[in-house]
Amino acid sequence: MSFEDDVKVGDTNYDDYVIFLKRRIRQLELQVRTLEADKERLERELSRLRMEMSRMKQPPAFAGTLLELLDDERAIVQNFNGPRFVVRIAPWIERDKLKPGSRVALDQRTMAVIELLPSQKDPSVLGFEVIERPKVTYRDIGGLRHQLKELREAVELPLKHPELFERVGIDPPKGVLLYGPPGCGKTLMAKALANEVNATFIRVVGSELVRKYIGEGARLVGELFELAKEKAPTIVFIDEIDAVGAKRMDETTGGEREVNRTLMQLLAEMDGFDPRGNVKIIAATNRPDILDPALLRPGRFDRLIEVPLPDFEGRLEILKVHTRKMNLRDVDLRALAGMTEGASGADLKAIVTEAGMFAIRARREYVTHEDFLKAIDKVLGSEQKLAQQIAIHEVMYG
Incomplete structure (x- = not known):
């Protein structure tokens, strides 16, 4: 006898059993769909693993x-x-x-x-300071208006408005050499320029291009400029270029000959660049007097820009730049600019930082004029030290 014979339609037990069966069927259908989805996923994974195994079995290329x-x-x-x-x-x-x-x-x-395959590059090249877009702007530079104007004409104008040079029928400067005492803003100017033109900034120190083994330095220079072309528009900034670009002598040692090979590769790379291209070269040095004449001829470093120690107005602007976010109280920046004759931009930044440290030591949230006087004495020392710095600058640069 079946269940339907014992239980009549409409009875409570029969209705509950039908509901139970329907619920059970839905559960089984859900399980079937889940298992089918798992099966498809496992089949895809199996296919991927088979393809990976097939690739691994292929002979090397x-x-x-x-x-x-x-x-x-x-x-x-x-x-x-x-x-x-x-x-x-x-x-x-x-x-x-x-x-x-x-x-x-x-x-x-x-x-x-x-x-x-991707182009091969030395790990040293990839380890250079490569900034996609520096955060430094022209507002972060105090003074140097004339120098910045010349630099923008030589680098920024050809990148932003190349049609102007085409209409006039001239080639823009290919390279720019910044020379002057250390700490006067040469690197800062190059970074601000790269930010303005939205260019990749590659910074290299000249000594990093010198290698122990024959040919390594020249190869490094070639790969550096290849990287610059790939990331164009690019500004290549070679700091302390005198380390690799010093004058060549008749009598040289083996090490000096390797430096000369690196220099010759650098000269060849600069000759191979299109003046209207998207790669610009900026170099900086504290010793322009020892550079090889081949570097300074037109067609390589066409424009030489001196970045001197800041004058009174320049020192005042630098102090304003570095103190614009500080909480100052009764601070006479003009008086401080007059007291720091012979100081570089780096010295002035150090003075501002030290003045802030004196305020922190005194548990104050503001900086006073007295803090700056103490900072000047700590950073620059006596008047004799200032006079010595000025004398050294006059001997070097006239």
């Missing part, structure tokens, strides 16, 4: 260099320093990215170009 494109289907390649081959180019390779000198992966059996 050769790394080579593309020498010449014959047509859309063929190219001449070289495997390291070995023989040259005329090979096919895989159909999935983007032709517009293939250029002579590109690094490519070659099939081990057919030597066909199967992949375009």
